[in-house]
Amino acid sequence: MLDCHEDTLVILAKNIAVEMHYHHAIQLVLSLDKPYDAVLDHQPIESVKGFLIDSDIPHACQSADSTVLVISVDASSSKGRLLKSHLLKRTFILIDELFSAEAIDEFLNFYWRCCDTSQHEFDPLYFLHKLSHEQRNITPFDARLLIAIDFINQDISQIIKVIDIARHISLSESRLRHLFTEQVGIPLTKYVLWVRMKVALREMLKPGVTLSDAAHQAGFTDHAHFTRTFRRMFGVSPSLLLKYGQFLQIFGL
Incomplete structure (x- = not known):
């Protein structure tokens, strides 16, 4: 699944490994089932559940056995700049540091319930909305x-x-x-x-x-x-x- 809301690109990828790459978008990534191995800013990390990574930072994911939700937000947009503020000047941050285990489990359980029934509509931007609701001081562009x-x-x-x-x-x-x-x-x-x-x-x-x-x-x-x-x-x-x-x-x- 690939979806784009204004400056937001959402990809739901199954059983795919991506090579080292980098882009203008700030990216929020979450495994919906199995953890996977990743290389983030040249640092190999095993059994990753997810991460937030800054724009233009090299990264790769070996998620050939996982279902991975990838949310890419244009770094020049207001949402992208808000996401960047959560990095606290780091190049990346693991998702465990952004959200509680309870919040992640609740999201995953709801996703799989949506897969099993048509009674609920899955919102892939759930975590992006949670971060966007936090008040941050963002310096406006020229x-x-x-x-x-x-x-x-x-x-x-x-x-x-x-x-x-x-x-x-x-x-x-x-x-x-x-x-x-x-x-x-x-x-x-x-x-x-x-x-x-x-x-x-x-x-x-x-x-x-x-x-x-x-x-x-x-x-x-x-x-x-x-x-x-x-x-x-x-x-x-x-x-x-x-x-x-x-x-x-x-x-x-």
């Missing part, structure tokens, strides 16, 4: 960056030049690059790639759309460029993710 982000998202299928974005918000290229990296946390060009990837995911779900079509609509130079970027961001090929997805849907892109 207003010009919000305009730049909106400009990038207007038509991602086209070639996007830094100079055009800079002119749009009346900044020099160097100042824009510095400000974007300082406040968003990744270089501007990496953010553009992330937006292209979100659009490609949306296109992949449309009937009759090939991976090459999706790559073209999102502005990737070719199918090979798209596949390389996808594997770097998700640790698997796009075809493998589709193969192991039970239900795929994206909202708000």
Whole structure:
């Protein structure tokens, strides 16, 4: 299952191992059955139940025997910045430190009840909602960056030049690059790639759309460029993710 609410991408993956990868999103990961082994920021950790990891931090999961819920939140969104505040300047934190054992067990029991009956609707964003309800002091972005982000998202299928974005918000290229990296946390060009990837995911779900079509609509130079970027961001090929997805849907892109 792959689902996206605005800046939130949700994947329910069964029996899949992902290679070392990193991406713009801040990620909350939880096993719904068996613990799994992971490498988080180059640190091997055995029998992981779940974790919260910052954007652009390398990680891999050997969850070939597990059902894993993966929630990826755009780091430049308000929800992403709130999640980042829970890391307390660490690169990752295990889920046991975020939630009580009782809260995790309650969530897992409800998930499996939803699998056995149609009487309840499973909310994959349960833990994200719990964290979002906590009051945190989040420093707002520079207003010009919000305009730049909106400009990038207007038509991602086209070639996007830094100079055009800079002119749009009346900044020099160097100042824009510095400000974007300082406040968003990744270089501007990496953010553009992330937006292209979100659009490609949306296109992949449309009937009759090939991976090459999706790559073209999102502005990737070719199918090979798209596949390389996808594997770097998700640790698997796009075809493998589709193969192991039970239900795929994206909202708000």
